[in-house]
Amino acid sequence: MTDLAETTRASRPTRLRRMLTDGLAARHSGWTTPLLLWLASRIVSTALLGSVYWLATTNGWHFASYRRDPSFATFSGSWDASFYRTIAEDGYPRVLPTDPDGHVVPNPWAFLPLFPGVVRGLIATTGASFWVAGLVVASVCGAGACVVLFRLVLAVADARRARWTTAFFAFGATGFLLQVAYAESMFLLLLFGALLALVRRRYWLVAVLGVLAAFTRPGVLALAVALAVHLVVRWVAARRAVDAGPRGRESFPWRERVAVIAAGLVVAAAGLAWPVVATAVTGRPGAYLDTELSWWVGFVGRQHFAPLTPWFLMAGRWLGPAGIVLVVLVLAATAWFLRRRDLRVLGPEVLGFAVAYIAYLVAVFLPQQSLPRLLMPVTPLLASDVFTGTRRRATGWLVVGVCLQAVAVVLLWFLGFP
Template sequence: MTSVAETTRSSRPLLRTLLTGRHSGWTAPLVIWLGSRIVSTALLVTMFVVATENGWDFASYRRDPSFATFSGSWDASFYRTIAEHGYPRTLPTDGDGNVLPNPWAFLPVFPALVRAVMAVTGGSFWVAGVVVATLAGAGACVLLYRLVLAVGCSHRARWATALFAFGPTGFLLQVAYAESTVLLLLFGGLLALVRRRYWLVAVLGTVAAFTKPGVLALAVALAVHLVVRWVAWVRAGRDAGGFPWRERVAIVGAGLVVAAAGLAWPVVAGAVTGRSDAYLATELSWWVGFVGRPHFTPMTPWFLMAGRWLGPIGIVLVVAVLAGAVWFFRRRDVRALGPEVVGFAGAYALYLVAVFLPQQSLPRLLMPMAPLLGSDVFVRTRRRAVTWLLVGVGLQPVAVVLLWFLGFP
């Protein structure tokens, strides 16, 4: 009879081959993804069983509190409304005329994909939503791996993917949210940019723009790429073969297309509802419970939130966080990830500071910056990488309880 130890020893060469072998560009990220899904599913199932057995209120009310509906809590209900009924032509308001939370805050690509799966399979939104999100999460892991591999090495690619998939918000890669779908598109767009497939960047960026906000960062990455190539071309003596016109036109064209797509949704919302500020008013309706109804001014939300809840100490804290971010982006090992990755991540961070009110949704909104996990800060040595991995796995059950059960992420 084969012992457990012998079985373990015999499986190690296979795992090593999957992670480092000839086809590891596919197998390594998929093995990492599969392992992370086992962990995340176990955590979500445990939470579901504990809540059910103890009669706890679920994160968001469901008439049929199954595991599938539990995996579609919070914002998933808005995606369900969009998938089944579309967008309202009139914004809901309270007695004072203030806009209430409504589906216009959520973009159409994810619910459209879910609706297509529902039509093909006959399944419910909750099951179809989990299927779409989980498959997109697998694709996101593959493209993140290949992106970091393209700008780094296999060591960095494997560990960045593992830290991403097993991290505190890793469970969101399989719930009925648009996160995994937009990550698939953004990582694919960055990889296409690194490989100089500019029109593919335009296509993926356009679809991403109608999946989640924040795609303007990809347009900035294109601009950074253009400047870097232009400077390199000038330093090389303006060799026409080094930077042909067709590539210059493709970069500029892709950037304009992505930028236009990134700015389109507020225009669409205004045209359909007849109210020019429909999207902004809808987004601000989620701020009420935190800071009331302030006038929106870019670059102030973090200071507004910190000052309201922590006073002067909060302002100092925000300044310290921003200073830490500047220090991080100036590190040589971070810049070594390439101008495209750093340009995108820096622009995306600036977008969050400019327009987002920092609250419990912040951890999931940081997920597009996952390529930075390939820097020395996280994976310089195996020991450091393992430490960060254990921290991520340890924080994931905390995040499941706090974000998925007690407060919406």
């Protein structure tokens, strides 16, 4: 009897593990797996944020972002979320604020309207504060982003890569952004949804989601490039199928070609629209660009914008010639990584988007502490064997991500902004 009882107890962990594995692999795991990962990651992120908030308030530590009426909700809406609050409550200024020398200073025109608009609707419906409503909207969108990312990688690769990629996304160094009053989670939900729609050839949906994403965060022009890549790939495949004779299978009807082109043009136009809107409302040419450049002053002084120079400008200012060499090495390493054979499993659309988005960051973005946040749209690249090749390797990267998230929370809440 004793041996039987011991055998039964020993088998329980195995049975529980098997039940969990079977549950994750069930028919509806396209929902359950990413939602379970999202829920577990929210426990981790909330514990990290809550611990830091409790320690700071208990000991009277000063935060990097000043808040009136401090609470956990306002703590979760730190940094530039105050601009989203201004937009939600008062809209955009018709006159750009300037310093005594006439230079534009940071203002709400750097932030796009969809996230604060949705938050404003929730405030009007429920009477909640901006901080609470922003947290709710961001958290719901974060859950949706996990689901859509999982389904996107599942559509182009396999369930193993989809699970690990979603886990890296939710638990990683920037995982806390899936629940703070920032537009990131909403943008990622729309962007991943547009890429999934593109893979599934639902071009009208790509256009709709792409336009919405364009008014949530900058960077949607890379989606237009992905549409162009898709057009070329399908066009070439169709020509080869014709040349192969009756056995050719690829069909690319003209109505679909027109749909792809139309979706690409609509997304590109939406991606370029906000600077035009800012100029039209404020009456100041270059209003959006001047606003964006106002954030550069603290890092590199007042500058005129020139494409493809910001990374070299930042590195040269802070590290001298060694910084220029470092940028060249980083770009070379990135190019090498993007050419890896195992990344081809993502398909030309997702890989084409990732390449275009990274090129966009190099062309226009001044690299600083917000770079990890801005790299979140290329999360599908984490499906590479570099990160998911073996269970031990993937587990190691997951642990590293959680540890880096703890470091990021401390640094960003007490020393800087994301």
